[in-house]
Amino acid sequence: MSPDALPSIFDLTRSELSDAIAELGEPAYRGKQIWKALYVEDATSFDEITTLPRLLRDRLAQRYRLDPLTAVLQRKSNDGLVEKTLFRLADGELIETVLMRYESRDGSRARRTACISTQAGCALGCTFCATGQQGFRRQLTAGEIAAQVLHVNRRLAAQAKPGEDKERVTNVVFMGMGEPFANYDNTMRAVGILNDDDGVRLGARHMTISTVGLVPQILKLADEPYQINLAISLHAPNDKIRSATMPINRRYPIARIMRACRTYISKTNRRISFEYVLLSGENDRPEHAEELGELLKGMLCHVNLIPVNATDAGYTRPPDGRIGKFRDILKRSGIAVTVRFEKGTDIDAGCGQLRARALTGAD
Template sequence: MNNELIKFSEDELCTLLASWGYPRFRGKQVFEWVHHHHASSFDEMSNLPKDLRKRLADEFPLNAIALLDRQVSQDGTRKYVVRLSDGTLVETVGMPVFKKDGSIDRLTVCVSSQVGCPMACRFCATGREGLTRNLEASEIIAQVALVQKDFKNRVSNIVVMGQGEPFLNYEEVLSALRILNSSQDFNIGARHITISTCGLITGINRFAEEPEQFTLAVSLHSAIQRKRDALMPNVSQQPLPLLKEALRAYTQKTNRRVTFEYLLIEGANDSEEDLQALIEFCEGLLCHVNLLPVNTVDGSPLKPSSEETANHWVTSLSSHGIETSFRRSRGSDIDGACGQLKNKMKRVQD
């Protein structure tokens, strides 16, 4: 039996409740509360009998999340720290793009897939704390529902780029994305849903076989093995030649490009040698390079590259036919680095 109510189809819910002695239409009501209204408690399901609500609560306790902190950036980005039912904390980010009249054109939610992260990347505040546990699909979906309700605007895009390595929580992440994509739920287009991985080859190979047209991003950060290993020590078992081979197979299988996330870090991965290595790595791949300035993390010596360096990289990559963009960090004035706000809240609580 599914351990989360949100994973049941409408027909499965009708059948389940019929087996409990209730009319089948009760299953449709429960489905609507869970998938259309995104109820955070059974008490909200006001048109259900109390005895049914109690049984549902006993059989399928909701993985409710509670808002612990919310910060709003000057650019409109909102960053949330949420407490899960077991007391652990994760971060979620809502990133709006505005029309000229001030209304929201697009709303992207960056969700976390794990509490903490085992990858220990040097530039990431979350990596310092290690892994606590995987999130369940309902906890991932609840992050999106929270942001949608807070903005009072439909979520149009999802990026699984928050805390955690999503391919280490593959089943729950894919379950969540399929529900978010479903026309019976958030109805977010598959091509507007992106998974970001540190480059786990087995996950990439598996992802290539999925029928949905979800998109893939890879945190690269260096195309020189020794430098990448220094920045991302727990990905050293995923050598760059094998990663490129997996990505070539992925693009050939899906006919979808892969996006490379590349943090430009002064003196660490922004030399001319680094640039040439990235150009060579991209050769023969259907890809897009997304350059970003590294976020400042408390206690970290890493600093973003100069604007002049960033512009040079964009020009050079583009001149080699590599589609490239430079994206400034959203919410940099509100503890923008992943994990930084959450870690601050934990220190306050302690």
């Protein structure tokens, strides 16, 4: 069998790896050694795992692929704070991962955030999103999702200067290509893999899943054991505007999403983030801010306003004055709000843009 056709070892959960090792007649501690090599020591081949006997390394290599991702293109923003990688999967599909550096400020700690993809392409067709314009290709496996974080970890480690501590990813946002809740089971498996105490050790509170508002999965997440953050891509204050830019709104209109959010908050007591991309002339007028304030009044939530990162779809960013006014109206309604400026616009860091360029040969 060609190595590319083998299953990825990163698709195994901790207990599945233990079972696989037991089936090979190996003692349990070998499973722990392999887990540590994959998730702490960033092994890139079975040969590197020298804590294992040669025979076991060979047997593993005959059964599993070790790295499901190949980096084919890398871009770094002019300010050095954003790095984007285009990966080719074993079957040739392309996905994107972004590393964003936030330096410590006003007492907050520095963050190294990986924005990762959960699907190759996306079926939901939001009009302002480059991925949405490219259609759906396939679901990513749990290993393909988790391995994006491992790649970023390796990249950070490679950039450490002699004598400096190696940096690691501190936060993960499931906001890259695809709708995580349309690939719910693999996304949650990846969360489990990344959260494991003997591996990557990313606290669930440092992970955020972003959804367009798939109601059944919002309710399902409320019953998961992980204290993971939930972000809803709202982008409009009413169904008329939302349905025009986000076709999924016809299936799950705003009132249903709000009901699910209230249930989620009452069960988890966790704050929800609402993402709101500001599109000039579409959803950025003062009356839209008033309507949004009414919609979210009294809810345990936070709003992130994101002036659009220009895409080929022809949307433009509102002028600064209008962004500030929108924010102030929300504040007056008692809503916690921040304006998040897109990082890395010089490297097509918006979701799906780099892949679109690679596919059309526009570079």
